[in-house]
Amino acid sequence: MFKFKTPSKKTKEIMSEVALGMHEDVNYEQNALNKIKNLTGHENARITSSGNNSIFIALSSIEGDIIVPDQGGWHGFKQIAKFLGKKIITLKTDLGLINPDYIDYIDFSENSALIYTSFAGYCAEQDTKAISQYCKDKSITTIEDASAGIGDAEQKLGCGKYSDIIIASTGSPKIINVGSGGFITSESDEIFAKTSLPQKLSKTNQIICSGICVELENVNEKLELTVNATKHLKNSIDNTLHADKRGVNVIIPHANAKEISWKLKKSLPTDKSGFITTCPNYNRVKQKAIAIEVKNLAYDCLEKQYLEKIIEEINSLL
Template sequence: MFKFKTPANETKKIMSDVASGKLSNTNFEEKCIDKIKDLTNHEEVKITSSGNNSIFIALSAIEGDIIVPDQGGWHGFKQIAKFLGKNIITLKTDLGLINPENIDDLELNENSALIFTSFAGYTAEQDIKSISKYCRNNNITTIEDASAGIGDKENVLGNGKYCDIIIASTGSPKIINVGNGGFITTSNPEIFTKTTLPQKLSKTTEIICSGIDSELDNVSEKLELTLNATSYLKKHVPHVIHANKRGVNVIISTDDAKSISWDLKKRLTTDKSGFITTCPNYNRIKQKAIAVEIKNLDYNCLKKEYLDKILNEINNLL
């Protein structure tokens, strides 16, 4: 049986110690803010109560249109933008991958923003550098949801050198896995001066901050493990979408997605939630496919013996 990812034992212990008052003399919010600054190369950081609250703060600061990918993003982008009364512009993508030149075809108001995830549909790394270059040349704010890309050892994803605003969820089963919380970063102080009310509505606790602080200590290693496991599967499974791109899940194109995913769920059981999802799905891709959510698995289940079991079951059904 596969195990669903949960916070590390060290993380759970330190959160428990903070909750019980054993570590009341440590300011964990300051500690994790300093670590996030180092990771993102941004000067300003706010810890929030969730990833969606981070999105709420980011979009509240935007005066123009909100550009969202036509697939491979997060449905919360559109929901929150709509709630805030923002004009939403949909950008055509290559199964989630953004080609900045397609923005040329859009009619945008001034001070607009493009919001996207580090990995399209969790499966394919966005070309952050080209997106950043285009948007900065055209006065478009970039907002990267780096929930799955924070800690990138290649220093591209979740890097404030390229994106104006970085947001992340630290809920389960994200790379920074605390079960709750999130953060938003920027080097533009106006983002936070214009959003004081949303920030007040998104307060977090020292318990959550202590967990984030603990998880940040080895976030890069955990992301690398996930990327390597996904890469291994992509090399040995047919019909993979964006097979040559870094990602934290594997999406397999098939016309028989529903029945195959049903069989896989019965054969690849977990102790909690599953790690097989079915497309079409805006958060993944909008065509028939199966998504194997490697990012959801306990790190002990990313060893070759477990990955080979996944491979065998998939290849037997395709």
């Protein structure tokens, strides 16, 4: 039986203690903010009530158009931009991967922003450095949703050196996993000065902040473990999408994706929510495919015997 990722035992313990009124002398919100700023390299940060609220704050600060990838992003980007009355411009991608040269073929207003995820469809890391360099030349603000990429030891993802604004969810089953909450960071204090109201509407509490503090203690190791497990699967399964890229899930294009996914769910059962999804799906790729959501699994289920079971079952059906 595969286990769905949940907050660690230590995280749940500290959150329970704070909920019971213990540790009242500790400012967990400030501690969490300090850790997040150190992790991203950004001077300013705020804890929010959810990842979507972080997106809301980020997009509220943008005066121009919102550029979104044509696939491999997060549907909340478009939903929130539409709610805010922003003009949405869809950018063609290479199956989710952003090629900055494609920006030359779209029309956008001044003070626009490009919002994208660290990993295209969770499958392949974006070239944040190239995206950053190009967008700076075009005066486009870059907003990186680093929910799945925060803690990158290579300092390419969730890195303030490249992304103007970094947002993240700390809900389940993200890398920082406390079941709720999120954050937003930027080097620019103007972004926060312009969004005081949505920030007030997105306040969180010391319980969530205490959990974030604990989860941040080993976020680098958790991301690396997930990326390495995904790499092993990609190396052992034929025809995976973006096989040479780091990612936290495996996407396998297939004409019979729905049928194969159904069989895999039967042979690879989980204790709660599943880790096998089906495409087409804007959040992954817009073609028929099976997605193995490695990021959803408990870390002890990323050990070799579990990975070999996944490989065996998938290869038997392809």
